Amino acid sequence: MNANNRIRFAALAAGAALLVSLSAAPAAFARPEPQPPSIPVSVYGPYPALERIGTQFVRGDNLTGAGVSAPEWIPEQGAH
Numbered sequence: 501m502n503a504n505n506r507i508r509f510a511a512l513a514a515g516a517a518l519l520v521s522l523s524a525a526p527a528a529f530a531r532p533e534p535q536p537p538s539i540p541v542s543v544y545g546p547y548p549a550l551e552r553i554g555t556q557f558v559r560g561d562n563l564t565g566a567g568v569s570a571p572e573w574i575p576e577q578g579a580h
Contacts, residue, residue, distance in 0.1 A: 553576065
């Protein structure tokens with residue numbers, strides 16, 4: 501390897517190192533965008549509370565639960 505090839509190789513390596521370092525620089529200045537203030541939302545949203553009739557889950561007038569038996573600790577509808 502003669503002197504010209506060494507100089508070209510060194511210049512190419514320095515240019516590659518400079519390119520890599522400049523491409524990573526924007527990530528160093530990244531920060532999260534400001535978020536709007538959060539408003540507390542009910543766990544159930546606008547839906548009525550989950551209750552049961554016998555062993556069936558109900559939410560308001562809608563039968564729900566896909567046939568899974570409701571446990572005894574779920575309040576029975578109308579027994580408030």
